[in-house]
Amino acid sequence: MMWRNGPDGFGLVSRALHWGMAVLIVVLFSLGLRISSMQPDLSTLWLFGLHKTLGLTLLVLVLLRLVWHRISPPPRPMASGWQVKAAKAGHLGLYLLMLVIPLSGWVASSATGIDTLFADRWVVLPIAPVSASLEATAFAVHGIATKLLMALLTLHVLAALQHEMAGQGTLTRMLRGRR
Numbered sequence: 520m521m522w523r524n525g526p527d528g529f530g531l532v533s534r535a536l537h538w539g540m541a542v543l544i545v546v547l548f549s550l551g552l553r554i555s556s557m558q559p560d561l562s563t564l565w566l567f568g569l570h571k572t573l574g575l576t577l578l579v580l581v582l583l584r585l586v587w588h589r590i591s592p593p594p595r596p597m598a599s600g601w602q603v604k605a606a607k608a609g610h611l612g613l614y615l616l617m618l619v620i621p622l623s624g625w626v627a628s629s630a631t632g633i634d635t636l637f638a639d640r641w642v643v644l645p646i647a648p649v650s651a652s653l654e655a656t657a658f659a660v661h662g663i664a665t666k667l668l669m670a671l672l673t674l675h676v677l678a679a680l681q682h683e684m685a686g687q688g689t690l691t692r693m694l695r696g697r698r
């Protein structure tokens with residue numbers, strides 16, 4: 520079994536991170552939309568806690584993914600010319616948003632002054648002072664960045680499907696590792 524990426528294929532670690540995080544992001548997005556229309560009270564607090572726990576887990580995973588990129592660089596691109604640049608810019612945007620979204624959620628939650636709990640158990644260090652204006656700004660950034668992520672993700676999926684249909688095996692190598 521290939522753990523590391525090769526010159527032409529994605530290894531198991533990169534594929535597990537890619538698909539695991541994709542599922543987690545979809546869950547986080549749905550949960551986020553649900554809680555943003557809820558009043559935080561004793562009966563709904565656990566959903567807020569779940570969203571924060573999963574969101575902070577995603578932050579850890581994205582940092583691990585970036586480290587893994589250094590240890591085992593991704594395979595060479597399959598497209599050529601402007602498509603390589605577009606794919607690079609798209610992937611960079613996805614990484615930026617995967618950092619900005621959980622960080623803005625963490626800043627906003629810290630600014631509320633309410634303890635952020637991980638797994639309903641450990642108090643997470645606040646990374647911002649208590650401030651109503653900072654809370655509002657960071658939640659606004661959180662909301663906008665999640666919408667941008669969904670837009671970029673739509674382009675990402677369309678590009679992946681288009682390359683696959685053109686017979687390049689792009690999706691196959693992210694699923695199976697090789698073409």
Ligand code: HEM
Nearest residue numbers: 547548551552555571574575577620621624625628662665
């Ligand atoms: C990649 C990770 C994350 C994603 C994809 C995500 C997604 C979302 C989405 C889509 C919303 C609804 C926004 C709106 O329409 O206004 C939301 C709300 C929220 N998120 Fe996240 N989130 C993530 C990480 C986090 C983290 C790490 C925290 C805190 C530690 C957090 C705390 C919150 C809170 C408290 C709300 C409710 C805001 C309100 O009351 O309006 N999120 N999130």
Ligand code: HEM
Nearest residue numbers: 533537540541544593596597610613672676679689690693
């Ligand atoms: C939230 C969901 C997703 C995120 C954040 C995401 C992000 C990324 C990133 C950053 C890469 C570059 C390689 C890497 O650094 O690991 C990548 C590659 C790829 N993604 Fe996604 N992705 C998501 C969902 C999907 C979905 C649903 C599909 C399938 C339809 C898909 C298909 C691909 C393919 C085929 C590649 C390989 C491109 C190549 O061979 O160069 N992704 N993705």
